[in-house]
Amino acid sequence: LSEKLQNVFRNLRSKGRLTEDDVKAALKEVKLALLEADVNFKVVKQFTKSVQERAIGSDVMNGLNPGQMVIKIVNEEMVKLMGSETTELLLKPSNEITVLMMAGLQGAGKTTTTAKIAGKLKQKGRKPLLVACDVYRPAAIDQLKINGEKQGVEVFAMGDKNRPVDIAKAAMEHAAKGGFNVVIIDTAGRLHVDEEMMAELVEIKENIEVTETILVVDAMTGQDAVNVAGTFDEKIGIDGVILTKLDGDTRGGAALSIRAVTGKPILYVGMGEKLSDLEQFYPDRMASRILGMGDVLTLIEKAQEDLDEEKAKKMEQKLKKAEFGFDDYLESMNQMKKMGGISKVLGMMPGIGGAQLSQIESAIDEKQMARVEGIIYSMTPKERSNPSILNPSRKRRIAQGAGVDIAEVNRLVKQFEQTKKMMKQMPGMFGGKGGRGKLG
Ligand code: GDP
Ligand code: MG
Numbered sequence: 287l288s289e290k291l292q293n294v295f296r297n298l299r300s301k302g303r304l305t306e307d308d309v310k311a312a313l314k315e316v317k318l319a320l321l322e323a324d325v326n327f328k329v330v331k332q333f334t335k336s337v338q339e340r341a342i343g344s345d346v347m348n349g350l351n352p353g354q355m356v357i358k359i360v361n362e363e364m365v366k367l368m369g370s371e372t373t374e375l376l377l378k379p380s381n382e383i384t385v386l387m388m389a390g391l392q393g394a395g396k397t398t399t400t401a402k403i404a405g406k407l408k409q410k411g412r413k414p415l416l417v418a419c420d421v422y423r424p425a426a427i428d429q430l431k432i433n434g435e436k437q438g439v440e441v442f443a444m445g446d447k448n449r450p451v452d453i454a455k456a457a458m459e460h461a462a463k464g465g466f467n468v469v470i471i472d473t474a475g476r477l478h479v480d481e482e483m484m485a486e487l488v489e490i491k492e493n494i495e496v497t498e499t500i501l502v503v504d505a506m507t508g509q510d511a512v513n514v515a516g517t518f519d520e521k522i523g524i525d526g527v528i529l530t531k532l533d534g535d536t537r538g539g540a541a542l543s544i545r546a547v548t549g550k551p552i553l554y555v556g557m558g559e560k561l562s563d564l565e566q567f568y569p570d571r572m573a574s575r576i577l578g579m580g581d582v583l584t585l586i587e588k589a590q591e592d593l594d595e596e597k598a599k600k601m602e603q604k605l606k607k608a609e610f611g612f613d614d615y616l617e618s619m620n621q622m623k624k625m626g627g628i629s630k631v632l633g634m635m636p637g638i639g640g641a642q643l644s645q646i647e648s649a650i651d652e653k654q655m656a657r658v659e660g661i662i663y664s665m666t667p668k669e670r671s672n673p674s675i676l677n678p679s680r681k682r683r684i685a686q687g688a689g690v691d692i693a694e695v696n697r698l699v700k701q702f703e704q705t706k707k708m709m710k711q712m713p714g715m716f717g718g719k720g721g722r723g724k725l726g
Pocket of ligand 1: 391392394395396397398399475532534555556559563
């Protein structure tokens with residue numbers, strides 16, 4: 287996938303301005319590439335549609351060429367599609383028993399993942415009990431026992447002569463007596479979705495209070511994994527998904543589709559056979575992985591920085607021409623905030639004392655910024671661009687409009703003049719590498 291997309295974007299990048307036709311043509315190729323990566327076709331359709339809507343409507347950001355702009359949007363939409371944020375396992379308080387039921391097809395990685403999760407929870411100070419409910423393959427019980435031992439976690443098993451629901455019930459009693467606070471049930475899978483398997487899982491859910499039903503799917507099965515997820519969710523109801531064998535999947539299509547199709551979050555990803563190979567799922571990292579464009583994404587970040595630098599330069603020019611107004615002031619405060627570590631930068635400058643420093647620090651404080659914004663927005667455009675016309679009656683009107691004391695307006699004007707002076711002394715310091723270079 288990544289190679290294909292790289293090509294698409296390479297072509298785009300060499301073009302000039304992006305027209306509606308350009309976007310459509312590019313997305314046609316993106317569509318094909320995604321389908322090739324085994325992304326669900328409905329998801330592809332929806333995905334390319336939303337990218338197209340955004341791409342055509344929006345301006346190409348300053349400092350980015352049209353191709354990079356499309357990449358930016360594709361990347362953002364991918365992250366959105368996969369859920370935007372990291373989702374945690376929902377655990378009950380430690381004095382109650384959280385029950386996790388692992389479901390999925392045979393070979394998906396349920397038993398391995400059960401032990402992996404147990405290790406994670408043990409690290410968090412929980413006391414997990416693993417329950418061997420796969421009674422169809424005697425080897426499965428031994429496999430869980432071996433893995434449990436490796437993790438130093440107890441495994442509850444009753445051999446293969448009992449029904450899974452009865453084993454689960456007995457395990458709950460054992461957990462209550464033994465002071466366990468997480469019960470992880472390893473269930474049996476089949477090679478394909480099967481009514482008997484579903485009935486078994488439903489029966490467990492009807493008889494014990496399952497906190498979360500977690501579907502384990504093999505990423506390497508691509509679109510099949512998505513279909514499986516859809517069916518399991520429909521038949522037994524799932525709360526989250528763990529995508530295994532991502533270490534062997536170069537396409538990443540499943541990750542992109544599952545959240546979109548089931549609406550259920552991906553909780554973890556399996557990155558190898560070792561019991562420590564379970565990682566949190568980060569949608570943004572997954573998007574970069576699917577796009578395979580770390581370098582391009584870095585480029586976009588850089589363009590963003592250059593854009594800031596460009597703004598800083600414009601501001602300098604305004605200063606020289608004495609055009610610097612309150613809108614520019616607001617923008618420069620935002621830039622300072624973005625730069626972070628302002629006291630460190632300013633602290634190295636000769637002639638800036640502690641009082642001035644703390645004034646600037648407080649000016650870019652979140653709450654203070656909001657008040658300042660309120661005051662500035664209460665000014666007329668003329669007042670904003672030409673602060674020298676601010677007489678007492680104008681100030682009174684502004685204070686009233688912003689709902690603040692006139693003293694606060696005076697303070698802002700004073701702060702504004704000081705900042706202007708300081709910026710003249712140190713051209714380039716309000717953002718951009720140039721400024722920082724000079725300082726360093
Ligand atoms: P189950 O039938 O669903 O219980 O699946 P198992 O836990 O027995 O796993 C099936 C196979 O997949 C085993 O050989 C595991 O070692 C392997 N496996 C599970 N998770 C991962 C993973 O994240 N990466 C890799 N490479 N192998 C995995
Ligand atoms: Mg198993």
